[in-house]
Amino acid sequence: METEIYWQAIQNNDARFNGAFVYGVSSTGIYCKPSCASKLPKRENVQFFDDFSKAEQKGFRACLRCQPQSAKGNPQMETVLRAAELLGAEEQISLEELSGELKVSATHLQKTFKAIIGVSPKKFAEIKRLEKFKGELKKGTDVTGAIYESGFGSSSRLYENVSEKLGMTPKTYAKKGKNMKINYTITDCELGKLLVARTSKGVCAVMFGDDEKTLRENLSKEYSKAEIAENNANLKDYIEAILANLKGTNKTLDLPTDLQATAFQMRVWDALRKIPYGETVSYQTVAERLGNKNAVRAVATACASNRVALVIPCHRVVRGSGELSGYRWGVERKKAILEKEKQ
Ligand SMILES: [Zn+2]
Numbered sequence: 001m002e003t004e005i006y007w008q009a010i011q012n013n014d015a016r017f018n019g020a021f022v023y024g025v026s027s028t029g030i031y032c033k034p035s036c037a038s039k040l041p042k043r044e045n046v047q048f049f050d051d052f053s054k055a056e057q058k059g060f061r062a063c064l065r066c067q068p069q070s071a072k073g074n075p076q077m078e079t080v081l082r083a084a085e086l087l088g089a090e091e092q093i094s095l096e097e098l099s100g101e102l103k104v105s106a107t108h109l110q111k112t113f114k115a116i117i118g119v120s121p122k123k124f125a126e127i128k129r130l131e132k133f134k135g136e137l138k139k140g141t142d143v144t145g146a147i148y149e150s151g152f153g154s155s156s157r158l159y160e161n162v163s164e165k166l167g168m169t170p171k172t173y174a175k176k177g178k179n180m181k182i183n184y185t186i187t188d189c190e191l192g193k194l195l196v197a198r199t200s201k202g203v204c205a206v207m208f209g210d211d212e213k214t215l216r217e218n219l220s221k222e223y224s225k226a227e228i229a230e231n232n233a234n235l236k237d238y239i240e241a242i243l244a245n246l247k248g249t250n251k252t253l254d255l256p257t258d259l260q261a262t263a264f265q266m267r268v269w270d271a272l273r274k275i276p277y278g279e280t281v282s283y284q285t286v287a288e289r290l291g292n293k294n295a296v297r298a299v300a301t302a303c304a305s306n307r308v309a310l311v312i313p314c315h316r317v318v319r320g321s322g323e324l325s326g327y328r329w330g331v332e333r334k335k336a337i338l339e340k341e342k343q
Contacts, residue, residue: 002084005117006048009034016116019073020081022052024060031055036066079104080116087125092294095121177223177260180204183231184219186212187239189246191333195219196238197228202256203238206308208329222307245310248340251277255311268302275316278341282320304328310337 009017015035024031025041031052032038049055052062052069062069079102086093086101098121099106113121182204184197189208195215197205205222209215220228244250259269271289275281283303287295299317306314306328315334319325327334 002088003048005084007043011040013037016077018071020077021048021050022055022068023048024055024058029060030063031060031068032063033066033068033071036063038063038065076112080113083109083113083121084117084124087121088128177226180223180226182223182226182228183234185230185232185235185239186215189243191336196235196242198235198238199258201258203308203311204258206242206311208309208333242310248343253311257308257311259307265302265305268299269312272312272314275313280316280318283317284320286317
């Protein structure tokens, strides 16, 4: 039941909704039809019923002024309200699917929906998703997760504009290493400079770069609230394992990690760790493995936010066409790693 639509109809004394529902007012014990000219009740005192007999079952008495029990509904309104319900519940139902479900023509549905609700079915679905999205954020879900949970697909413009709409970037949501004590070291490798950082729990950064200064800066940017210190001895085992992986002598890089991430990022990263050495999959495939074929862009974002190169093998995710697409540490490095793995 899309109660907001009903509440809107009451506020407008909208006679078109007569017969579609009645509303009971708990402070008076009376129920009315939408067009009733009685004083507007407080929202929290209002209950909606799709049939007057249900209001009576709950003990409400019919308003003498508007005689709600005799109001007749019309099938067109029923269709529109049912459409609103489906749009509010389903993930990305198309107008065609909707009209098929309701057994009316798409053109007719589009027209009557807009006439009664005031916006097109598409716009309505977008509003519902935006509401859900905001609800998810309030619950503490991060932006990427909220987009995913609220059913926004990869084509959504909301996704493109999400930073704008929230006044902050998804990255701001990361905890920036608060309460983390980090040791790091920098070494040479065949792809330039390699920075590896860890906490007592596991590896928290593996980054490639061209010079040490930039790598250090990137580490402190990534973990701006952490305590960071250089410590070569503490990183010896990790460095050895990672360099061996890069050379191809250690194909299972099974290091423990210590990463602050959202549930969605974690799910993507777990899926990436299951891609075997030497193989590649598409973003689409990863999205499907996570059970949401529409989450392609969210998957790509989670890949791009990987902080531990090689350990979480985001380099094994490529475009559907087989093209390499981007890599946080340079597409040339991605190419070199994949070539090495394929040997
Ligand atoms: Zn009334």
